[in-house]
Amino acid sequence: MTLRHVPAAGASRGGPPVPAAAPQAAPAEATFQARTERSRPRRRRAWAELLRLPALFSVPGDALAGAAAAGAVPNARTLLAIGSSLCLYEAGMALNDWADRDVDAVERPHRPLPSGRVRPAAALTAACLLTGAGLALAARAGRPALAVAAPLAATVWAYDLSLKHTPAGPVAMGAARGLDLLLGAAATTGRPRPAAPSAALLGTHTLAVTTVSRQEAQGGSPLAPLAALATTALLTRRTAYRPAPPVHDPARATGHEPRPEPAGRPGHRGPAAPLTTAPPGHPARQSPAAPLTTAPPGHPARSGPVAPPTAAPTGQPGRPEPAGLLATALAAAYAVSTARPYVHAALNPSPPLTQRAVGAGIRATVPLQAALAARAGRPVPAVLIAALAPLGARFAKKVSIT
Numbered sequence: 001m002t003l004r005h006v007p008a009a010g011a012s013r014g015g016p017p018v019p020a021a022a023p024q025a026a027p028a029e030a031t032f033q034a035r036t037e038r039s040r041p042r043r044r045r046a047w048a049e050l051l052r053l054p055a056l057f058s059v060p061g062d063a064l065a066g067a068a069a070a071g072a073v074p075n076a077r078t079l080l081a082i083g084s085s086l087c088l089y090e091a092g093m094a095l096n097d098w099a100d101r102d103v104d105a106v107e108r109p110h111r112p113l114p115s116g117r118v119r120p121a122a123a124l125t126a127a128c129l130l131t132g133a134g135l136a137l138a139a140r141a142g143r144p145a146l147a148v149a150a151p152l153a154a155t156v157w158a159y160d161l162s163l164k165h166t167p168a169g170p171v172a173m174g175a176a177r178g179l180d181l182l183l184g185a186a187a188t189t190g191r192p193r194p195a196a197p198s199a200a201l202l203g204t205h206t207l208a209v210t211t212v213s214r215q216e217a218q219g220g221s222p223l224a225p226l227a228a229l230a231t232t233a234l235l236t237r238r239t240a241y242r243p244a245p246p247v248h249d250p251a252r253a254t255g256h257e258p259r260p261e262p263a264g265r266p267g268h269r270g271p272a273a274p275l276t277t278a279p280p281g282h283p284a285r286q287s288p289a290a291p292l293t294t295a296p297p298g299h300p301a302r303s304g305p306v307a308p309p310t311a312a313p314t315g316q317p318g319r320p321e322p323a324g325l326l327a328t329a330l331a332a333a334y335a336v337s338t339a340r341p342y343v344h345a346a347l348n349p350s351p352p353l354t355q356r357a358v359g360a361g362i363r364a365t366v367p368l369q370a371a372l373a374a375r376a377g378r379p380v381p382a383v384l385i386a387a388l389a390p391l392g393a394r395f396a397k398k399v400s401i402t
Contacts, residue, residue: 075188114336222345
């Protein structure tokens with residue numbers, strides 16, 4: 001029996017060998033790559049939930065409102081203050097979930113840390129890096145900005161690590177938001193003190209929202225939503241535009257001009273009588289003293305004393321009217337955005353309605369910041385701040401703000 005030569009696989013008769021097909025990837029490696037590609041969007045969403053990205057739209061208005069309250073136009077240092085605020089805010093968010101990871105494992109197991117989508121060490125590292133970045137940006141804005149950013153960072157860390165579950169928790173959170181507004185004033189002008197009244201109003205709003213948030217996981221008493229509703233009404237009244245009261249004018253109060261005092265009486269502040277050398281009996285000595293004039297003879301100015309110039313009307317509003325109307329509209333928008341959720345949470349303080357009220361309170365920070373800027377006579381920054389509200393509401397539909 002004759003043996004026949006069988007060509008090897010991949011070879012062809014009478015020609016060069018055909019290269020063999022490339023080996024396919026191992027099933028385990030292909031599965032790992034597919035899982036990695038699918039896990040990337042999940043990882044990004046987990047970090048978005050951890051950092052609560054929709055809440056970021058409530059941060060830039062702090063620096064802009066602070067600059068407006070200080071009477072300045074936003075500049076490059078204001079942008080540095082905004083960057084510092086964003087970093088410190090996100091550091092607080094990451095540190096908050098790291099500190100509450102054991103509590104969230106019971107009350108909110110779907111959160112990124114309890115569910116295992118983000119490692120606790122990664123969250124703590126992010127909080128440290130973001131805090132350092134926030135302080136570095138504040139230092140670039142100047143010493144006054146760093147002097148405000150340092151206690152702001154300390155307040156954020158103290159709240160997350162020790163003060164959150166104490167009676168001082170809401171006060172610390174309100175102080176942090178007020179310091180954030182002062183950071184914008186300090187970075188822009190170097191003088192945070194003029195912005196203190198606006199910082200107090202914004203901090204009061206944050207205090208009320210934080211008080212409501214303390215019972216968003218388990219529900220509770222309707223007193224906190226009612227107190228927040230009353231606080232909203234008070235802030236709306238203080239933020240809305242009101243004309244300045246007119247200065248008291250005796251002539252307008254009595255309806256006639258006050259009688260002038262004769263010359264020579266003690267306390268008389270009118271012009272002294274000019275010196276004259278006319279002899280006794282001369283008409284110049286029998287008529288009241290008139291101020292000197294250079295008008296030609298027969299000119300009406302020589303027929304009697306010249307009336308003093310009339311003062312400009314007083315009591316006019318100190319702010320431009322367009323900014324005042326804008327402040328009133330924004331204050332009304334602030335009240336409307338929070339009133340209904342607070343009422344629902346007061347009538348039924350269940351966790352879903354309470355969380356909805358807290359989210360509304362966080363989003364209402366934006367129109368309140370805009371109203372404060374308009375109240376300070378800065379309509380352009382007020383409009384820029386107000387434009388952030390619809391963006392925050394849009395992203396809040398994808399990622400929870402609480």
